[in-house]
Amino acid sequence: MIEQVEDEELRSCLMFIVRADALKKVLRKTKIVGGGRDENTAEHSWHLILMALSLARYANGPIDVNRVVKMLALHDLGEIGVGDVPLYDPARSQVQAEEEEFVKELFSTLPRELEKEFLDLWMEFAAGQTLEARFARAMDRFQPFLNNLENNGSSWAELKITKEMALDKNKSIQEGSDTLWQLYRILAGKADAQGMFWQT
């Protein structure tokens, strides 16, 4: 019925919103706290936004948290086209281009200035060069860590992730927040001592 809305700009916004709903069906390898089921990417995105609002004080330098929040709301929309590819999957570096292609198409029907704003934010996150993008990316890395800690390391066991692999794959947290990276290393050490990581 939305496709019958007469105003073209309004119709394009509504169709975008309805298409984006599909992010709720993309499942990740991380489980929600308490286990039970895989987290989906839409609720993950909300959780990252809440984290950014709560942890902005720990960013490496002053950030515009509003831009961080917008990036986090948009950054995973490419997964609607491509699916979630875990951090440790060798295919991960190839999917970035596919995600970019998908979001360009997804945003292309929006009113011009909105298309530009959303694509610029998406690209800024993907490039990871600004303080805001780096902090947003640190949220994206730190949230699964928290959930895995709370779930006694469930995904690490499932994916056979050692502490060394986790430290190597997540060291870019330091670019967004020295404080959170320092904490990551301390907690990873404790988690490893408790057998939460895969032991070789």
Next chain:
Amino acid sequence: MIEQVEDEELRSCLMFIVRADALKKVLRKTKIVGGGRDENTAEHSWHLILMALSLARYANGPIDVNRVVKMLALHDLGEIGVGDVPLYDPARSQVQAEEEEFVKELFSTLPRELEKEFLDLWMEFAAGQTLEARFARAMDRFQPFLNNLENNGSSWAELKITKEMALDKNKSIQEGSDTLWQLYRILAGKADAQGMFWQT
């Protein structure tokens, strides 16, 4: 393990983030697009944020969309304590006080300025007096409408909602956006003609 973090402020932020994860387990009466399962409140919150970023141009007057987004990220956290109470449930007016009590406790362990910021935003949304709160509340009403339209009226049939009930319960959309309220009425009329609403 988070409870062992030495820095008190950082620990309190992390514990808040972990507690908030429970919003992913609160189920709503609306289904995700395509049906299949109930929507949960965390992914619903993300969807509202995306809507606000996309539809801000249709607000009744200039708004600070960043404050709208923050309100939407926080506004449903009370449901962790109280659960989701559908718009049409007679108990709905009573639960507001319980939700307020819950979020006051939830925010109370955060660093003082963050506690104040979050509670102020939560209260602003609940009061619905500012342009931003009214627009945020309009998003909260319009999103289930979109999903129900896409799902051929599934929740309306299930809850025995007539078009008249929907118009009455959602008329406050007009306070946030005349454009969206006008559209709501048109689309509700079409949906009713197609038998999507409960017919008395």
